[in-house]
Amino acid sequence: MNGRIVDDGNTVSLSGRFTVRDLKRVTRALGTGATQSTIVDFSNCQSMDTSIAVRIWSIIEAAEASGRVFKLTGMNSDTQQIFDRFKVIDDWPAPPVEDHTLLYNFEDIGDKVLATWRTVYGLAVFAGKAFKALFSGKFRGSITAYYMEQSGVMAIPIIITLNWLMGVVLGYQAGYQMSQFGGELFMPALLAYSICWDIAPMMTAVLVAGRSGSAFAAEIGTMKVRQEIDALEVMGFNIYGFIVTPKMIALFAVMPLLITAANFAGMAGGLAAGGMFLKMPAVVYIAEVKKAIIPFDLYWGVIKGFFYSTIISITGSYMGMRVRGGPASVGRATTSAVVVSIFLVILVDALLSLLFIHIRPGLTL
């Protein structure tokens, strides 16, 4: 029998079974009494769940604070037991109070700065240990080949497609602007420089960070959660040598090749844009590109590739190793791996660009 409430002005009688679905009715019946003294009669109340009991309890507490008196009668032992649990409510630990003071906000900023510093420091120490293992540990060919396939071979279609599209867009936009001044013949040179110096290496690095950096973090994070890393450590394995260096070597091997492929894909995109939008013959485009770039421009991408490989493999592995607790932590590690990798790639790209200006033959400002 569902809960029934009868209110005769002085006495509220509850009969039947009360569940959380009766919360509103019970609140209305007890919360709006006009009289100073109310009797709540439980004689025919067969049962009530905890949500109903806590609501009645809090109504009584609030009402008594304002001078209204409740008298509870006829409770059976089960109902009484539920109510008795709330008698020690004051002994329970209070919920933490959120601090919104100005001082707290400064402390919060300080905590975040310290956490960032600890991440940077941890990353540097991790990189040191990984490089030590790289030069002193043994080479694991089959694992390295697996990561070369995952990070290199399987990334080729997306990297070539996106860089080709970048070439098309850049070629079209540059060509359109230049054609306003009759300078469309300079488009191939501008595009080749942009692609080789920055766009192709950076796009490749961002894509590899998104594909492989996140995969490294997720893989290692899951291994942490499943205690596989602990097991390897306890078996006496050098974790850096077994887990991190195969990923580093794999990226060292494939990244320069991916960037070189991206260079040619980007320039092919420019060729397509020149042909489609500027009616530029292919031989003219190729001749202009050859006139503009030198082998150093292609090597530069390869050099950048080594820096980016280090950043992506170390950051992905480090974020994975930091996983503590459950699966949610793996998700956070994956996000951090991608965000931090891309940030560092762009930072290093900016620094390398400053260097590039000084070392590229034939480049004067």
Add this chain to the structure above:
Amino acid sequence: MSDKIIQVESLTGGYDGKVVLKDVTMEAVRGEVLVIVGRSGCGKSTTINYMLGLQKPYSGKIYFDGADIWSSPEALISARRRWGVLFQSGALLGNYTVVENVMLPLKEFTSLTRAEMRDVAMSKLELVGMAHAASENSLEISGGMQKRAGLARAMVLDPEILFFDEPSAGLDPVTSAELDNTILSVNRSLGTTLIIVTHELYSIFAISDRVIMLDSEAQGIIASGTARDLADHSEDPRVRSFFGRKIGE
């Protein structure tokens, strides 16, 4: 050679500065099955982690075969080569088959040929009743099988001591009893010292030579002895309620 294979001396440790174990001293004797018991959160797994060198204690020492495992990185590495561990999940590597998982330590630390490594691994899998599943992917077998494969891997270098962190967790009673038998046969046939963390009463009575009971309020050991002794004669209500485990007590 000392009888004591592992000694924990005045160990104090915990997590994030919070003390879980305070001034704990214990030891395991060669060839015995030592079971560490206690309620959830009392520091059983933490104790094992300290013994394995996965965490550095706030204070105190851990000696393996008389040598302090934290005296140098080399001391820890050389100790680890002489012990094996079975973690709660089995901790098999997901990219490998069962037999490849068991062969991993052989690949890393021995100069055996691939065929020899496979033979050693298969003999250990046979011992734990897993030879039939050698070529299965390690993540595509049941939880009980993963644990038995993990046990084979832990034993592959014939360790002097084997650690088990809640080996029965998540297993049905029949599989759990089978695993207990396997564990016991490793001890009886190879003489390997076993240190087992568990709160499964059946396992405690079935396999232990000696039991140490930890308590979270005491932050350390509250009882030590044979399982039967603790169950029948302990005066401590915490010990009695753990071994009695009667509803309403």
